[in-house]
Amino acid sequence: MTAIAQSYFMTGRHVRAFIRQPWFLAITIVQPFIWLFLFSALFRNVAEIPGFGSADSYVDFLTPGVLVMTALFSCGWSGMGIIEDLDHAIMDRFLVSPAHRSSLIVGRIAYELVVLGIEAIIIGGVALLLGARFEGGILGYAALTVCAMLVGAAFAAISDALALVVRQRESVIGFSSFLVLPLSFLSAAFMPLNIVPDWIAFMARFNPVNWAVEAGRAALASNPDWSFILPRIGGLSAVAAAAMWLAIRAFRSYQRSV
Amino acid sequence: MFVQASAPVIEARDLVKTYPGDVRALDGLTFSVESGSIFGLLGPNGAGKSTTVKILTTLSRPDGGAATVAGWDVIREPDRVRHTIGSVSQQSAVDPEATGRENLVLQGRVYGMRGALLAARVDELLERFSLSDAANRVVRTYSGGMQRKLDVAMGLVHRPSVLFLDEPTTGLDPEARADLWDEIARLTREDGLTILMTTHYLEEADRLARRLAIVDQGRLVAEGTPDELKAELRGDAINVELREPDAGQRAAATLAGLSGLRETSLDGAILRARADHAASALPAVLAALDGAGIPVATVTIARPSLDDVYLRHTGRAFRALAEEAS
Ligand SMILES: Nc1ncnc2c1ncn2[C@@H]1O[C@H](COP(=O)(O)OP(=O)(O)OP(=O)(O)O)[C@@H](O)[C@H]1O
Ligand SMILES: [Mg+2]
Numbered sequence: 001m002t003a004i005a006q007s008y009f010m011t012g013r014h015v016r017a018f019i020r021q022p023w024f025l026a027i028t029i030v031q032p033f034i035w036l037f038l039f040s041a042l043f044r045n046v047a048e049i050p051g052f053g054s055a056d057s058y059v060d061f062l063t064p065g066v067l068v069m070t071a072l073f074s075c076g077w078s079g080m081g082i083i084e085d086l087d088h089a090i091m092d093r094f095l096v097s098p099a100h101r102s103s104l105i106v107g108r109i110a111y112e113l114v115v116l117g118i119e120a121i122i123i124g125g126v127a128l129l130l131g132a133r134f135e136g137g138i139l140g141y142a143a144l145t146v147c148a149m150l151v152g153a154a155f156a157a158i159s160d161a162l163a164l165v166v167r168q169r170e171s172v173i174g175f176s177s178f179l180v181l182p183l184s185f186l187s188a189a190f191m192p193l194n195i196v197p198d199w200i201a202f203m204a205r206f207n208p209v210n211w212a213v214e215a216g217r218a219a220l221a222s223n224p225d226w227s228f229i230l231p232r233i234g235g236l237s238a239v240a241a242a243a244m245w246l247a248i249r250a251f252r253s254y255q256r257s258v
Numbered sequence: 259m260f261v262q263a264s265a266p267v268i269e270a271r272d273l274v275k276t277y278p279g280d281v282r283a284l285d286g287l288t289f290s291v292e293s294g295s296i297f298g299l300l301g302p303n304g305a306g307k308s309t310t311v312k313i314l315t316t317l318s319r320p321d322g323g324a325a326t327v328a329g330w331d332v333i334r335e336p337d338r339v340r341h342t343i344g345s346v347s348q349q350s351a352v353d354p355e356a357t358g359r360e361n362l363v364l365q366g367r368v369y370g371m372r373g374a375l376l377a378a379r380v381d382e383l384l385e386r387f388s389l390s391d392a393a394n395r396v397v398r399t400y401s402g403g404m405q406r407k408l409d410v411a412m413g414l415v416h417r418p419s420v421l422f423l424d425e426p427t428t429g430l431d432p433e434a435r436a437d438l439w440d441e442i443a444r445l446t447r448e449d450g451l452t453i454l455m456t457t458h459y460l461e462e463a464d465r466l467a468r469r470l471a472i473v474d475q476g477r478l479v480a481e482g483t484p485d486e487l488k489a490e491l492r493g494d495a496i497n498v499e500l501r502e503p504d505a506g507q508r509a510a511a512t513l514a515g516l517s518g519l520r521e522t523s524l525d526g527a528i529l530r531a532r533a534d535h536a537a538s539a540l541p542a543v544l545a546a547l548d549g550a551g552i553p554v555a556t557v558t559i560a561r562p563s564l565d566d567v568y569l570r571h572t573g574r575a576f577r578a579l580a581e582e583a584s
Pocket of ligand 2: 307308309348424
């Protein structure tokens with residue numbers, strides 16, 4: 001109970017700081033626009049390739065990929081905030097207070113997800129403007145957003161854990177920039193898996209990013225196949241929970257170094 | 259829990275802490291702090307003061323030894339300790355992107371305080387540390403002194419019974435330092451807090467601490483009340499710079515006859531001596547030189563510093579080395 005309340009207060013702290021940085025806010029809003037415009041322009045012809053399926057709704061196809069990749073990009077930086085707090089001794093102050101370790105991670109990740117939620121709304125709106133139809137409706141789009149958030153939470157938690165263990169900005173930057181693109185391309189984010197090389201299709205089966213993209217895309221279909229979607233959401237939840245557990249454990253590694 | 263009035267509130271026994279690279283930050287440190295008093299931990303850079311504070315506040319684990327705070331074991335019952343203590347780290351630990359008030363409110367909430375009670379406490383602290391006017395500005399815009407005051411206020415929000423202050427006044431101007439001294443003194447006098455503070459300044463420890471310990475290389479080298487420690491010193495230094503270097507020998511002979519002066523020595527045009535209390539010895543020194551017709555350029559006096567105390571306890575080896583070398 002206290003841990004939940006504490007997480008909520010920590011989230012409040014991050015959200016307030018976020019709102020006070022107009023540039024950051026602007027980038028957060030503009031970035032999804034750019035992704036969606038660029039990717040739909042870049043890949044429009046790809047949709048003509050035989051085997052692609054419904055080429056007429058390429059924006060529908062692309063939106064889950066862009067949203068999940070946005071989740072990776074924005075949540076992968078989470079560890080930078082941890083390092084800021086370490087540098088300002090704010091983390092030490094919380095660590096000698098009764099604040100639960102979990103609230104320091106959960107509060108931060110909840111904030112990342114608030115930002116991601118804003119981005120999801122913007123991406124959805126832009127996609128509709130670009131001609132997406134989202135047959136699955138609000139519920140489908142909400143399910144897609146949940147998938148993106150679970151993958152984002154896992155990614156943020158790994159970034160946080162890394163920040164606590166390594167305590168170097170470079171490694172957090174390296175982590176997110178090194179992993180985002182491979183994880184996105186080893187998935188159905190931009191291509192259906194039936195037209196990519198076999199080894200990519202094979203690896204995608206073990207890639208949580210792909211689970212999120214495929215489940216989110218399935219949720220946007222006119223008749224969502226929930227028996228396909230829910231197990232993937234379950235798997236993503238397990239990955240996110242494991243990553244968060246790891247991040248909470250990482251405080252021990254940090255405290256051994258002080 | 260049974261804590262008798264006489265039981266120490268902080269007790270550290272044989273604390274050992276090592277860091278990678280063969281650094282022995284603490285090497286068997288033992289001391290205890292009585293309830294309701296200020297205990298000063300002095301020592302040069304790297305002596306292990308902050309390491310001690312980090313262990314006692316549950317941030318860091320010792321490799322050996324044991325410690326209790328308010329009766330709770332810092333290793334086995336860290337949560338109990340955390341509810342009891344307030345901690346002000348050497349480095350300022352406030353959130354620069356939040357306002358002073360937001361910092362205090364969040365700190366209170368972390369300790370379970372809510373609503374009107376918390377708001378009143380925050381206002382009270384802002385008032386007490388003269389931060390009311392700046393309360394709604396983000397801390398990034400605060401001066402160093404304002405930040406430091408906010409740091410101390412943060413450590414007090416939840417009314418801890420034991421407070422740790424790691425170099426609370428370093429970097430403050432003299433006036434701000436004196437203000438903070440008054441506040442710290444008030445905390446034990448009126449609120450009954452037990453305070454452990456680290457400092458580099460003997461003057462500060464002298465003003466505030468009932469007892470102090472001098473630490474060097476992770477070991478306790480001296481412990482006692484400020485008066486006990488100062489009594490062991492050889493007194494204040496008096497330095498007289500003569501206007502005419504030729505008069506040196508004559509001046510030294512003049513001062514040698516004065517009572518209350520010790521260890522008179524000549525170094526070029528500068529005459530050095532020690533006195534138990536330089537300020538009261540000075541008129542006699544000047545009168546004697548004036549009587550002998552020796553003009554004086556400048557006079558300085560220096561209170562015993564931490565260096566003097568420190569040298570007194572650990573400097574013998576250094577001096578011996580220096581003599582061997584020359
Ligand atoms: N996190 C750490 N990792 C490695 N070594 C450390 C760490 N913290 C402290 N040390 C080392 O331990 C020793 C004691 O450091 P400590 O910070 O306790 O000294 P201090 O008495 O507080 O000094 P100062 O007056 O400069 O603050 C030093 O040699 C320091 O380099
Ligand atoms: Mg220190």
